[in-house]
Amino acid sequence: MxxxxxxxxxxxxxxxxxxxxxxxxxxxxxxxxxxxxxxxxxxxxxxxxxxxxxxxxxxxxxxxxxxxxxxxxxxxxxxxxxxxxxxxxxxxxxxxxxxxxHLPGGTVLDNDGLETRLPQLARQLVAIHGLRPAVRPREYVAMTTAETVVTPTDADATAWAAAINVIRNPPPPHEGRFLHRDFQPGNVLFDTPSSSPASARLTGVVDWAATSWGPADLDVAHCSVVLALLHGPAWGLRFTDAYEEAGGTLAATASERRYWQVRDALASSEELPAVSRPWQEAGRTDLTPRVLEERLDAYVTALMDGAG
CATH class of the missing domain: 3.30.200.20 (Phosphorylase Kinase; domain 1)
Incomplete structure (x- = not known):
């Protein structure tokens, strides 16, 4: 020190x-x-x-x-x-x-036991959004614009162009909630018995430096895209359902939800090399920037394929 x-x-x-x-x-x-x-x-x-x-x-x-x-x-x-x-x-x-x-437990980035951890992540995020602080934190920051999006190499150009057009629109109306603003597996601690990953128990949430006030959809969208990068696009798409099953309330229409999903996914496009390094240091050596680009492309494409 x-x-x-x-x-x-x-x-x-x-x-x-x-x-x-x-x-x-x-x-x-x-x-x-x-x-x-x-x-x-x-x-x-x-x-x-x-x-x-x-x-x-x-x-x-x-x-x-x-x-x-x-x-x-x-x-x-x-x-x-x-x-x-x-x-x-x-x-x-x-x-x-x-x-x-110091809180007990540690971050878990492996695929093993994810089926058990996903609903716990959702329940914890619902609890955070239910807080009503006496003093609200500052309003959320969107983190990206249509002009700053970095489209991955070999990405689906049609899907990305459509996604970028989505965030050219003004944000949908929303009810404010207490947001962590970086809620994702890297900031959630679990007590995980080495012999039984499926027995993981959530023990803490850390890194509150980006705490904000804004739509619950934004926190859900952020966790979803990180899950898509860590474990594959299907897991990112599943988190929205898990959040609602845990009692959370999201935007009323599919198009409003998609706005927040797309906005956070596109914001992630600017950070893939920076995200890859700590994940590789933590043992996920498979998560190279190129792999993350491919997963993000597949996730954005899946979001836009569901736009119909």
């Missing part, structure tokens, strides 16, 4: 506690993540997580939003970390940082 950051963390520990080790956590794209083991001074240890933005233009905003979200989630049933301390402007640390409690 960097010296100033270590000193700052130590200030927020209980008397007699000290950091005894720091282990990098894989999976982050915009921030460094470290699991800190804390000696309690009586022979026991506990863990915290340190999130550090080393080179991010919007670090201060993200950390303000995440710390605010974690504070609001403290008295809810959503299994989120508890805020310990935050230094959004790097007044005390080398870089903007946030310290929080």
């Amino acid at each position: 960097r010296p100033k950051t270590l000193a700052w963390v130590t200030l927020h520990l209980a008397p007699g506690e000290q950091v005894v080790s720091a282990k990098p956590l894989h999976g982050g794209i915009t921030a460094e993540m470290r699991q800190l083991t804390i000696s309690t001074g009586n022979g026991d240890t506990r863990d915290l997580v340190l999130r550090t933005f080393v080179d991010a233009d919007h670090a201060e905003d993200w950390l303000h939003r995440e710390s605010g979200a974690l504070t609001q989630l403290t008295d809810t049933d959503v299994p989120a970390p508890e805020l310990v301390a935050v230094d959004p402007t790097a007044a005390h640390c080398e870089h903007p940082s946030l310290l929080m409690t």
Whole structure:
């Protein structure tokens, strides 16, 4: 750990506690993540997580939003970390940082056991959308425009042109909901017995830096496209049904739902190389940028084939 950051963390520990080790956590794209083991001074240890933005233009905003979200989630049933301390402007640390409690479990990106995890993801997202915070987070940001879409090599040109035309239209009317805004398997923790992937149990939701207020469809669309990239287009298409089966409410018409599905899928087209790297580091070496391009193309094409 960097010296100033270590000193700052130590200030927020209980008397007699000290950091005894720091282990990098894989999976982050915009921030460094470290699991800190804390000696309690009586022979026991506990863990915290340190999130550090080393080179991010919007670090201060993200950390303000995440710390605010974690504070609001403290008295809810959503299994989120508890805020310990935050230094959004790097007044005390080398870089903007946030310290929080460590949740049990880990991310699961494998195909095994997905049938069990999918409905748990859906139920958890419905619970998040049911929150009514006293102070609403900022309005959602769409993340892409028709002019910035990156069409994959060898993609179905007709389907992509039709999809791009969809997002040229104004957003459909919607009822606002509390959004995680990056809810997907890489930000959800499961306790998974090694001998029984089908027995996985959801234990936490992390990375609340993009918390927003907007349509539930947008969170569902984002999780759907990530599932399509990780596990194949069919799984992305299934998540919408799983969300409704869990009690969630989406836009009233198919065309309104498709707008949000297409918008988030096209936004993902700009990030495939950045997404591929942490997934490969986590063990999914099969998920090369080229494979992700092919899966995204197949998913967008499937969305547009259902437009009739």
